[in-house]
Amino acid sequence: MTADPDVWDVVVVGGGNAGLCAALAARQAGASVIVLESAPRDFRGGNSRHTRNLRCVHAAPTDVLTESYYEDEFLGDLMRVTGNDTDGPLARLLVDRAAACPGWMGQFGVRFQPSLSGTLHLSRTNAFFLGGGKALMNSYYASADRAGIHAVYDAEVVGLDIDGGECRAASVRVDGRTETIRARAVVVAAGGFEANVAWLREIWGDAADNFIIRGTPYNRGTVLKLLLDAGAQSVGDPRECHAIAVDARAPRFDGGIVTRLDSLPLGIVVNKHGDRFYDEGEDAWPKRYAIWGRLIARQPDQIAFSIVDAKVVGTFMPSVFPPVAASSIRELAMALGLAADRLEETVAAFNRAVLPGSFDHTTLDDCRTEGVVPSKSHWAQRLDTPPFWGYPLRPGITFTYLGVKVDASARVLMANGEPARNIYAAGEIMAGNILRHGYIAGIGMTIGTVFGRIAGEQAAANR
Numbered sequence: 001m002t003a004d005p006d007v008w009d010v011v012v013v014g015g016g017n018a019g020l021c022a023a024l025a026a027r028q029a030g031a032s033v034i035v036l037e038s039a040p041r042d043f044r045g046g047n048s049r050h051t052r053n054l055r056c057v058h059a060a061p062t063d064v065l066t067e068s069y070y071e072d073e074f075l076g077d078l079m080r081v082t083g084n085d086t087d088g089p090l091a092r093l094l095v096d097r098a099a100a101c102p103g104w105m106g107q108f109g110v111r112f113q114p115s116l117s118g119t120l121h122l123s124r125t126n127a128f129f130l131g132g133g134k135a136l137m138n139s140y141y142a143s144a145d146r147a148g149i150h151a152v153y154d155a156e157v158v159g160l161d162i163d164g165g166e167c168r169a170a171s172v173r174v175d176g177r178t179e180t181i182r183a184r185a186v187v188v189a190a191g192g193f194e195a196n197v198a199w200l201r202e203i204w205g206d207a208a209d210n211f212i213i214r215g216t217p218y219n220r221g222t223v224l225k226l227l228l229d230a231g232a233q234s235v236g237d238p239r240e241c242h243a244i245a246v247d248a249r250a251p252r253f254d255g256g257i258v259t260r261l262d263s264l265p266l267g268i269v270v271n272k273h274g275d276r277f278y279d280e281g282e283d284a285w286p287k288r289y290a291i292w293g294r295l296i297a298r299q300p301d302q303i304a305f306s307i308v309d310a311k312v313v314g315t316f317m318p319s320v321f322p323p324v325a326a327s328s329i330r331e332l333a334m335a336l337g338l339a340a341d342r343l344e345e346t347v348a349a350f351n352r353a354v355l356p357g358s359f360d361h362t363t364l365d366d367c368r369t370e371g372v373v374p375s376k377s378h379w380a381q382r383l384d385t386p387p388f389w390g391y392p393l394r395p396g397i398t399f400t401y402l403g404v405k406v407d408a409s410a411r412v413l414m415a416n417g418e419p420a421r422n423i424y425a426a427g428e429i430m431a432g433n434i435l436r437h438g439y440i441a442g443i444g445m446t447i448g449t450v451f452g453r454i455a456g457e458q459a460a461a462n463r
């Protein structure tokens with residue numbers, strides 16, 4: 001593979017944000033580091049390629065963030081979306097370390113920009129990457145190369161030599177052969193199992209065939225399964241995941257952020273029968289958008305439709321695909337393949353229930369419904385101004401929450417309750433410690449950055 005040392009100080013499995021943060025932190029601490037990335041070079045970076053921002057704490061406005069966002073508010077937001085079902089100490093550790101993320105990332109060429117139109121809900125809480133996730137990962141890899149970190153692509157880890165909580169080596173399939181990479185410490189940052197459709201089908205049944213995987217097709221859960229089979233403690237429900245509404249016309253894999261639909265809170269959402277099934281205006285979009293994947297997964301044939309009128313055009317980030325447009329609700333129903341009479345009835349009932357209010361899509365306004373089920377709590381306006389737009393929706397899985405349990409040093413905990421001697425985890429493969437239900441925008445990148453740093457620093461101490 002290379003003129004490698006006999007034993008690497010730190011072997012990092014996975015080449016996304018969490019893995020590169022671990023690699024860079026370990027190298028800063030003086031360790032020799034190799035990164036094993038299962039994707040080809042052009043697709044390196046895992047799901048991080050598609051990201052836009054991370055959630056971070058700050059006490060005052062910065063050049064890219066407005067107002068302030070304190071630790072207690074961040075923690076409160078997290079507790080609210082998870083229903084307090086999280087590892088409290090690890091959640092607090094995450095929040096405490098979040099403030100330092102932008103500055104640390106800047107050491108490796110990562111640049112930020114203020115939020116753009118359509119993302120103003122996040123201007124106070126989330127720092128946006130200049131150039132997006134791919135620019136972020138390119139900066140990390142360039143810094144890694146300059147630092148002497150060795151990255152190997154198309155390198156699938158197919159085995160871990162683990163005995164008594166100690167990992168001595170990884171078996172890696174590369175260039176058609178399997179090699180053994182010996183390690184003093186291992187950081188696993190290889191993501192969840194969302195791209196393993198067979199595994200999804202074990203959990204969801206035939207419904208999984210209608211799921212769209214937003215990110216990399218290389219997160220197949222191979223390393224997660226190796227760890228669990230070796231006696232690592234699991235955390236999280238295999239049915240729980242970060243899943244949102246995406247355009248049903250998106251590709252099965254790797255469609256990324258551009259297939260996301262942000263129109264849902266500004267109109268109504270109906271299933272294949274033309275019926276509404278949830279409060280579209282329940283809360284601010286960055287705190288509730290991630291519930292929609294699971295909601296749609298429970299609908300017949302895992303399909304739904306977002307319907308808006310001309311009044312809200314320009315107030316949301318559109319899909320990369322054009323809307324289905326029509327001059328009447330009846331025409332829109334026919335264009336979407338819905339029963340026209342039923343959709344007209346649903347829209348008429350919704351319109352009758354809308355109360356007077358002052359519409360403001362940037363805040364929790366007073367526009368709501370009364371006398372219709374489900375109610376709509378905010379942003380309720382009559383659908384009465386053509387042209388009417390419709391978008392078909394599918395569940396879009398970003399990452400799964402089943403993972404390995406870790407301690408505050410990012411060490412993987414084994415079945416006997418003891419931490420592994422030299423195995424650490426960061427990113428999506430351990431996000432279930434903190435995210436067992438729900439999601440808030442940007443927190444996945446915060447988890448990867450904070451625990452990637454911790455894992456890398458701690459792994460380097462093993463040499």
